[in-house]
């Protein structure tokens with residue numbers, strides 16, 4: 425009988441982790457999931473990477489490959505919770521690297537395009553010297569150095585992926601998430617959105633991202649691979665595509681200056697993704713926008729039904745919500761997920 429390749433996904437409950445688990449299982453892997461989120465089901469282990477003893481059963485299972493997606497994620501959240509981000513993204517990830525070494529497992533380390541900082545255009549993994557301008561990017565860049573050190577001196581087998589602007593129509597909502605999902609959920613609800621003047625990005629659908637990440641687990645020698653989409657579009661264009669798709673009011677789109685600690689243009693080189701991983705994105709931006717907007721419409725319809733309305737509510741008021749507003753104790757500036 426053929427033995428299945430064993431994959432341990434740490435951060436399995438996350439926005440990339442969950443579809444990655446589905447993709448690996450569909451591709452014939454035996455998969456064990458781990459995440460700090462509480463859960464009790466077969467093939468799932470609740471564990472905090474900062475408490476490595478709880479990960480021992482997962483490594484006793486002898487995974488061939490470990491996908492290390494668990495992290496404190498996001499530009500603003502890592503600024504705010506500095507200690508937690510440094511602990512998780514460095515000490516916690518180091519725990520996983522040491523366990524990978526002991527178990528002889530290959531590690532796919534999830535870094536981020538945020539490592540590059542604002543001055544790398546294009547973001548070329550072969551030549552660019554990263555200079556991150558926020559703590560999230562800094563912890564990921566230092567994490568990459570730790571992976572590289574263990575490969576060089578500790579004989580760890582590893583690869584680093586730098587995902588850039590991954591999105592999924594079903595991903596979590598919130599002001600800490602990426603512009604793609606915030607634009608759609610806000611415009612669908614008649615709320616305004618801020619488009620940063622001159623900013624541009626390429627957007628990779630998660631179904632393409634997980635194919636690239638799985639392929640990274642089969643790379644033999646240590647390397648760093650950008651995982652992104654080649655079509656770099658101005659954020660203003662993305663906002664207008666979404667507005668048109670949702671039939672939202674053009675006055676909801678506001679143009680503002682780029683806040684500090686962000687990167688204006690993200691243009692990853694994708695030669696390694698193409699040539700080493702053999703991956704070309706299949707989902708175009710237009711198709712992705714259609715899916716994200718369709719999902720937001722469904723969510724609104726479901727919300728309206730549960731509130732006893734037969735048609736979805738779309739509030740035109742600037743700060744309108746579908747429920748009674750609760751005054752926040754602390755207000756935070758709108759965030760963009762550091763991708």
Ligand SMILES: NC(=O)c1ccc[n+]([C@@H]2O[C@H](COP(=O)([O-])OP(=O)(O)OC[C@H]3O[C@@H](n4cnc5c(N)ncnc54)[C@H](O)[C@@H]3O)[C@@H](O)[C@H]2O)c1
Pocket residue numbers: 434435436437438439440441458459460461471472473474492493494495496497498512516534535536537586587588589590591762763
């Ligand atoms: N989504 C993107 O566009 C993007 C872009 C660049 C990099 N990344 C990287 O990819 C990875 C996955 O991103 P995502 O968008 O799925 O993020 P996410 O926040 O949705 O998922 C992270 C998961 O890690 C878990 N986690 C957090 N702390 C943990 C801990 N101490 N122990 C165990 N589990 C813990 C969380 O519960 C969550 O399920 C992250 O490392 C992120 O930095 C994502």
